[in-house]
Amino acid sequence: MQFAMSCQAYVRALRVFRSSSCLMGRHLPVALGKPREFSDDLAPLPPPPGSVGGPTFQVTKKTLPDSNTAPREGSALRNDVAQQASKNDTPRDTPAKGHTLTAKDFSTEALKTLGIGGLDEQMEGLFRRVFASRMVPPGVATRMGVPHVKGVLMYGPPGTGKTLVARQIGRLLAGNREPQVVNGPELLQRWVGQSEANIRTLFEAAENEHAREGDNAQLHVIIFDEIDALCKARGRDQGGPGVGDSVVNQLLTKMDGVESAPNVLVIGLTNRKDLLDPALLRPGRFEVQMEIGLPDSSGRHQILTIHTRKMAENDMLAEDVDLRALADMTRNYSGAELAGLVRAAASHAYHRLLNPTGHDAPETHGKHGRGLGLGRVELRREDFENSLAEITPALGGGSGGGGGPSAFRRWFPHGMLPLGPQFDSFVATCRGLVAQARVGSAGNPMLTALLEGPPGAGKTALAATIAAESEFPFARVVCAADSMVASSPAERCAALQQAFDDATASPLSCLVIDNLERILGFSRVGPVYSNEVLQTLLLLLRRPPPKGRRLLVIGTTSSADVMQALEVSSAFNVTLHVAPLRRLEDKALVLQETAGFSPEEALDAARLLPGEVPIKHLLCTLEMAAAAEKFSSGFQEQTLENGSPDSKGIRVSVHGLKSYLQSLHSLKSPLPEPAYLANSVAVGGQG
Numbered sequence: 001m002q003f004a005m006s007c008q009a010y011v012r013a014l015r016v017f018r019s020s021s022c023l024m025g026r027h028l029p030v031a032l033g034k035p036r037e038f039s040d041d042l043a044p045l046p047p048p049p050g051s052v053g054g055p056t057f058q059v060t061k062k063t064l065p066d067s068n069t070a071p072r073e074g075s076a077l078r079n080d081v082a083q084q085a086s087k088n089d090t091p092r093d094t095p096a097k098g099h100t101l102t103a104k105d106f107s108t109e110a111l112k113t114l115g116i117g118g119l120d121e122q123m124e125g126l127f128r129r130v131f132a133s134r135m136v137p138p139g140v141a142t143r144m145g146v147p148h149v150k151g152v153l154m155y156g157p158p159g160t161g162k163t164l165v166a167r168q169i170g171r172l173l174a175g176n177r178e179p180q181v182v183n184g185p186e187l188l189q190r191w192v193g194q195s196e197a198n199i200r201t202l203f204e205a206a207e208n209e210h211a212r213e214g215d216n217a218q219l220h221v222i223i224f225d226e227i228d229a230l231c232k233a234r235g236r237d238q239g240g241p242g243v244g245d246s247v248v249n250q251l252l253t254k255m256d257g258v259e260s261a262p263n264v265l266v267i268g269l270t271n272r273k274d275l276l277d278p279a280l281l282r283p284g285r286f287e288v289q290m291e292i293g294l295p296d297s298s299g300r301h302q303i304l305t306i307h308t309r310k311m312a313e314n315d316m317l318a319e320d321v322d323l324r325a326l327a328d329m330t331r332n333y334s335g336a337e338l339a340g341l342v343r344a345a346a347s348h349a350y351h352r353l354l355n356p357t358g359h360d361a362p363e364t365h366g367k368h369g370r371g372l373g374l375g376r377v378e379l380r381r382e383d384f385e386n387s388l389a390e391i392t393p394a395l396g397g398g399s400g401g402g403g404g405p406s407a408f409r410r411w412f413p414h415g416m417l418p419l420g421p422q423f424d425s426f427v428a429t430c431r432g433l434v435a436q437a438r439v440g441s442a443g444n445p446m447l448t449a450l451l452e453g454p455p456g457a458g459k460t461a462l463a464a465t466i467a468a469e470s471e472f473p474f475a476r477v478v479c480a481a482d483s484m485v486a487s488s489p490a491e492r493c494a495a496l497q498q499a500f501d502d503a504t505a506s507p508l509s510c511l512v513i514d515n516l517e518r519i520l521g522f523s524r525v526g527p528v529y530s531n532e533v534l535q536t537l538l539l540l541l542r543r544p545p546p547k548g549r550r551l552l553v554i555g556t557t558s559s560a561d562v563m564q565a566l567e568v569s570s571a572f573n574v575t576l577h578v579a580p581l582r583r584l585e586d587k588a589l590v591l592q593e594t595a596g597f598s599p600e601e602a603l604d605a606a607r608l609l610p611g612e613v614p615i616k617h618l619l620c621t622l623e624m625a626a627a628a629e630k631f632s633s634g635f636q637e638q639t640l641e642n643g644s645p646d647s648k649g650i651r652v653s654v655h656g657l658k659s660y661l662q663s664l665h666s667l668k669s670p671l672p673e674p675a676y677l678a679n680s681v682a683v684g685g686q687g
Contacts, residue, residue, distance in 0.1 A: 114168040114172075115164060115168065115306055116161065116164065116165055116168060117295070117299060117302030117303040117305070117306050117335070118295030118296070118298070118299020118300065118302050118303050118335070119161075119165065119292065119295075119299065120299075122290050122291075122292065125288075125290065126152070126169070126288065126290060129149055129287075129288045130148075130149045130152055130265070130288055133146070133148050133149070134148060134219065138215035138216060139215070142215055147262060148262055148265075149265075149287050149288055150255050150256065150260070150262070150264060150265060150266060150284070150285070150287070151255055151265070151266045151267075151268065151280075151285045151286035151287055151288070152166075152265070152266070152267045152268070152286065152287075152288045152289075152290065153227075153267075153268045153269075153270070153273070153276075153280075153281070153286035153288070153289045153290070154166060154267065154268070154269050154270075154290050154291075154292050155269075155270050155271065155272075155273040155289070155290075155291055155292070156271070156291050156292035156293050156505070157271065157293065157294065157334060157394075157395060157502075157505045158271055158334070158336070158394070159334035159335060159336030159337060159394070160292045160293060160294065160295075160334050160335055160336075161292060161334075161335040161336070162269045162292045163181075163223075163225055163269055164335075165292065166179075166181075166223045166225075166267045166269055167179060167181060167223065169267070170221035170223060170265075170267065177218065177220070177221075179221035179222065179223050179267075180202060180220070180221070180222045180223065181223045181225060182202065182222065182223065182224055182225065183225050183226060184224055184225065184226045184227050184228070184229040184230035184231075185226065185229045185230070187199065187230060187247070188229075188230070188247070195246070195247050195250075196246055196247060196250040199247060199250045199251055199254060200250065200254070202222055202254075203220075203222070203254045203261065203264060205220060206220035206261045206263050206264045207259075207261045209263065210261040210262065210263050217261075217263040218263065219263050219264075219265060220261075220263055220264050220265070221264075221265050221267065222264065222265070222266050222267070223266075223267045223268075223269065224266065224267070224268045224269065225269050226269065226270065226271075227268035227269060227270050227276070228270040228271070228272045228273075228275040228276055230244075230247060230248075230251075231244075231247065231248050231251060231268075231276055231277055231280055232244055232248075232275050232276070232277065233275065233276065233277045233278065234248055234249075234277055234279075248277050248279070248280070251280070252279055252280070252285065255284070255285050256284040256285050266286070268280075268286055273289075291546075293505060294332055294333070294334055294395065294473075294505060294506060295333075295334075295335065296507075297324075297327050297328055297331075298327075300327035300330055300333060300338060301323055301324050301327040303335050303338045303339075304323045304326060304327060304338055304342070305323060307338065307339050307342040308321075308323065308342060308379075311379060316376075316377055316378055316379060317378070317379050318378050318379060318380040318381065320380060320381040321379060321380065321381050321384065322381070326384055329388065330388070330393075331393075331396075331473045332393040332395050332396050332473045332474055332506055333391075333393045334393070334394070334395075337391055337393055337394070340391045341384065341387050341388070341391045344386075344387035344390050344391050345379050345383040345384045345386075345387045346379060346383075348379075348382075348383040348386055348387065349377055349378060349379045349380070349383055350377070352383075353376075353377050394502075395474055395502050395505055395506060396474070396476075408464045408465070408467060408468040408475075408477070411460055411461050411464035411465075411477065412461040412464060412465050423586075426576070426578075427462075429576065430449070430462065430466045430576070431466065431469070433447060433449050433466075433552065433554075433574070434466060434469070434470045434510070434552065437470075437508075437510070437550055437551070437552035438470075438472075438508065438550070440550040445544055445545050445549060445550050445551065446544055446545055446550070446551045446552075446553065447551070447552050447553070447573055448541055448552075448553040448554075448555070448571065448572040448573045448574075449552075449553070449554050449555070449572060449573065449574045449575070449576060450554075450555045450556075450557065450563070450568075450569060450572040450574070450575045450576070451463055451554065451555070451556045451557075451576050451578050452556070452557050452558070452559075452560040452563065452569075452575060452576070452577060452578065453558065453560075453577055453578030453579060453580070454558060454579075454580055454614060455558045455614065455616075456580070456614030456615065456616030456617050457578045457579065457580050457614050457615065457616070458578060458614070458615045458616060459556040459557075459558075459578045460477075460479075460512075460514050460515070460556050462578065463477075463512045463514070463554045463556055464477055464512060466510075466554065467510045467512050467554070470510050470552070472506075472508045472509055472510045472552070473506045473507065473508055473509070474502070474503055474505070474506035474508070474509035474510070474511075475509065475510040475511075475512075476499065476502070476503070476509075476510075476511055476512070477512040477514055478495070478496070478499045478511065478512065478513045478514065478519075479514045479515065480492075480514070480515055480518040480519045481515075481518075484518075484519060489521065489530040489532045489533050490532070492519060492521075492530070492533050493532060493533055493536040496513075496519070496533070496536055496537060496540060497536065497540070499511060499513075500540045500543075503545075503551055504545040504546055504549050504551060506549070507548060507549055507550070508549075508550050509549070509550070509551050509552070510551075510552045510553075510554070511551065511552070511553050511554070512553075512554045512555075512556070513537075513553065513554070513555045513556070514555075514556050515556060515557070515558070516537075516555050516556065516557045516563060516568060517557055517558065517559045517562055517563075519533065519537070520533050520534055520537070520566070520568075521533065522559065522562055527562075529566070534566060534568070537568065537571075538567070538568065538571050541553065541571040541572070542571060553572075555568075555572060560575075560577075580612045580613055580614040580615070581612070581613045581614070581615060581618060582611065582612050584603065584606050584607065587602075587606035587609050587613060587618070588602035588603045588605075588606040589602070590615065590618060590619075591605055591606060591622075594619065594622060594650050595622055595650050595651075595652050595657070596651075597654060601654045604654065605654055605657050605658065605661075608657075608658060608661045609661070619650075621657075621660070621661070622650045622652055622657065623650060624660060625652045625656050625657045625659075625660035625661070626650050626651055626652035626656065628656065628659075628660050629652055629653065629656030629659075629660075630651075
């Protein structure tokens with residue numbers, strides 16, 4: 001009994017000894033008593049056969065944490081990141097073996113197997129700048145004395161595949177080791193110093209391995225997604241705690257500090273390169289900056305091939321599907337939008353399978369529906385064509401993105417109205433601007449034109465028509481009535497900045513800025529305008545687009561004198577005057593084209609019109625006269641779904657128009673201004 005009590009006292013003393021804070025060494029003794037197999041507890045082991053004496057105790061070798069490097073409880077990085085770093089820390093006795101890369105790993109076909117398409121040029125530059133030095137033996141790079149590139153910044157519009165490219169390239173470089181993918185906002189913590197500690201934890205595994213292995217250390221890839229949320233320019237947040245500035249400082253020292261590890265490659269991903277701190281963009285940090293932009297026709301074909309590969313392998317892609325033709329039809333589609341297009345097309349195929357009609361009736365022994373009573377699942381050309389209306393590009397046409405030339409139809413419901421030689425000459429001038437912008441030049445990649453004239457002259461419709469006819473990959477109308485209603489000056493500045501950024505993301509773009517005085521918030525009572533919006537507009541009009549991009553900007557205004565006083569007119573390369581209808585022949589021609597009058601009837605009716613008639617007011621007058629005539633005749637007005645008149649013309653007789661004009665004259669009322677025909681194209685000549 002006394003011996004057992006002594007043993008228990010010894011165990012208690014040993015436990016106190018293990019947990020004592022005054023323990024000087026980092027390791028406990030390997031064994032106490034007679035050597036046996038190691039055990040994790042201190043339970044007495046049975047004595048070996050034939051032994052004499054008391055029980056034998058065994059203590060497992062334990063390593064105490066280093067107080068200088070071990071993170072405190074509840075701090076440091078998130079558990080998943082910490083576990084990843086611990087997982088990647090390779091022991092000394094089993095050195096990591098990197099993946100041997102060759103140039104073939106970055107060929108077009110090899111990248112397709114990784115799901116990367118449309119980035120041949122970018123991958124070639126990335127291979128030369130980043131990967132080539134890591135493919136040679138470590139001693140060669142050491143003798144040259146040229147350090148490896150430590151940072152790559154990938155930027156571009158959303159949905160272009162930046163995260164996919166970074167993850168797959170990281171896997172290629174790191175071999176079997178998964179790259180650490182960190183979302184920028186996740187590193188920010190509320191406790192003082194924790195955000196900086198999270199940055200240090202990310203680099204800890206690479207630094208430890210480099211300390212052990214030296215030049216033979218395996219590469220560690222760290223990917224910062226949405227890095228703009230983490231590394232904004234320092235000094236902007238004057239009233240905040242300054243955590244963002246400290247995080248930027250910590251990342252700078254880890255990437256290019258005195259003791260930075262060379263076996264780390266940091267890849268940053270962002271949609272807003274302009275928000276990043278400039279110090280991050282210099283050589284030694286994010287030295288290689290690669291734009292992941294919208295794919296061209298060849299790139300779209302590669303992406304569509306990747307997303308339809310399994311369909312083709314399983315004979316589920318119809319013969320009438322031409323991916324090259326589909327690539328030509330999907331201008332300005334990003335990689336994510338092309339993937340969505342394929343999914344939408346597949347949904348049409350599923351719907352046809354589940355709701356068969358006619359020749360699509362189920363085949364009990366169909367190749368892909370055997371035993372289910374279902375027909376064959378097959379994607380056809382019509383499925384992709386129907387999906388084009390559902391999946392529209394964010395950087396496409398119209399006033400809010402998406403669509404094509406049809407998206408501009410709202411601006412000119414009657415189409416282009418021919419109004420004689422003078423009008424044709426004016427339109428030819430505008431089309432010449434489009435041709436000049438298409439060809440472009442290295443010294444003048446941006447061309448700007450200002451259309452000015454009285455309200456209702458058709459400036460917006462003419463600008464929208466030119467944009468639609470240009471067939472540029474990107475064409476958009478920025479209208480204050482669509483996106484800037486009750487918005488603050490700061491919001492209007494942001495909207496203008498976003499419109500220009502979207503336009504310069506495409507190699508060839510046309511941007512129409514409608515009603516400049518409304519965007520500037522101008523009012524003649526005062527006068528009042530927003531100087532902040534004015535300065536933003538002037539800077540954007542004078543800022544050249546990035547290299548290889550061409551941009552045509554068309555502005556419209558009904559206050560030419562105001563634009564001249566605010567120096568907006570001088571920011572445009574050319575100013576064109578859009579006049580109202582003045583000549584009798586021009587008015588008669590509009591009446592012939594829209595109301596179907598004979599030349600004699602048109603001239604007779606045109607004489608009843610005032611001297612100067614904006615096309616907008618004239619078309620509304622015809623609409624009101626037609627409505628009055630039909631109402632008096634007991635007929636219901638025939639309208640389209642959107643409330644606009646029949647596209648075949650405005651049905652009104654000469655007598656009905658004369659009666660309506662006479663009623664206006666008797667009431668001493670001017671010609672009415674239209675509600676929905678606010679923009680129809682017409683340019684009159686000088687009287």
